[in-house]
Amino acid sequence: MTAKTVMMIGYGAMGRAVHELLPSGLALRWVVVPELSVAETVARLGQDVEVMTSVDTCRERPDLVVECAGQAGLAEHGGAVLARGWSLAVVSVGALADDALYGRLHDAARRSGGKLHVLAGAVAGMDGLAAAREGGLESVTYEARKAPASWRGSHAEELVDLDAVTQPTVFFEGSAGDAARRFPANANVAATVALAGLGMENTTVRLTVDPDTTRNTHRIHARGHFGEFEIELSGYPLASNPKTSTLAALSVVRACRQVLEPVVV
Ligand SMILES: NC(=O)C1=CN([C@@H]2O[C@H](COP(=O)(O)OP(=O)(O)OC[C@H]3O[C@@H](n4cnc5c(N)ncnc54)[C@H](O)[C@@H]3O)[C@@H](O)[C@H]2O)C=CC1
């Protein structure tokens, strides 16, 4: 049987973790990275994978395109993928807090028959939340708690002294849209929860730095016509990037496996 093919946009910590766990029967054939990363990515991947800077260079049709590239990568390449009628599974969901980009990707997919799959990423419960929305939701709150190292290099550094915190400290409270825009490498989940639930402006987000944790903890509380749920997921960060939870990479692997499976769970 010929292998099904995957294109990956971005090849950083998450992309490499996904590649290592790619199910047999699936081949990573194309990787799209910025010009500056081409040489390093070619050196990592060798001859079997075509490294490119634009989706346009690809002359075949991948069975699935996965985005592990950050919000800028989704904004740059998402439209081209969807305009071709391909399936695109994304983790940099915070980019969709930009209404113009959301509209562009939505319209490209609708016109071409392509599909944009918003992956659950580092959290669980998105199926239940989206089902609950069908009956009407009253409130949805999302809280993320991570170690100082996970917030370094982010807007958090302007809001709290990451070297001086001695106890869990909330440094941001606001809407999911605001969180996703201000913390592009750390609050994509906020946008995912918003898209599954009450939307970017009506989903409340709280971000916390916790000096005593080594986990990335996500808590979702939802209330509505269905009842109420609260889930807390305490994930291990990837060793190669403490901002990114291992489960986020695994959600991409799951999306890849679904390409092979006749029964989708
Ligand atoms: N939904 C979720 O649960 C989560 C989503 N994420 C998203 O996944 C992204 C990737 O995470 P990591 O691999 O850990 O980050 P990383 O910083 O290790 O890797 C990012 C990769 O994307 C590439 N890239 C940057 N701009 C690009 C562009 N315009 N076109 C193509 N490639 C581009 C970089 O060269 C690098 O290879 C994060 O930036 C974040 O947006 C991360 C964690 C959880």
Ligand SMILES: O=C([O-])CC(=O)C(=O)O
């Ligand atoms: O991986 C995580 O814990 C979540 C994350 O970075 C994001 O939502 O962007």
